[in-house]
Amino acid sequence: MRDEEILSGSLLEESWLTLEQLAAACTAEPAWLQRHIDEGLIPQAESVAGVWCFSSITLLRARRMRQLERDFDAVPELAALVADLLEELDELRESAAGGRPE
Template identity: 75%
Template structure:
């Protein structure tokens, strides 16, 4: 590819990603992801016409849970609990940031 070639990407509709896309992006096994979704550890996963989909928030959650399981040998439920807390923390940080802007 030439250095000055400009690539034009396509926007993924509504930022919903399939299990395979999330798995590839987070370098996890699609079966790992499917198992976790079926166990209810991804509360925002949606089944659209029989296909499981996750938003980009799910992408971050998958990455966090995978690291927790790998680095700390956390059982999936504990990894999900920590991911819940981190998401809560993200939300609070956003709100604090919002208040600072006002």
């Protein structure tokens, strides 16, 4: 898959992605994702019976980090910090909107 292709769709909150599915959705190699998990940069990852499972929140974080690393040549730790800040902004906007989507 090329970086220029746009993926669209919707994830159900109760749906889980595998490591390979999440990597594909981020246009990244599974090894990239595994490194970030091992370094603690993607904290929302869960291992169930030895199989990694990821939520839609993790997908958003991983995509943001991948884009920051690719577009700005950011080191993984900086991309994770920016992703933390963006997640915090999302939460503040949601609480300011009274919990309703904008």
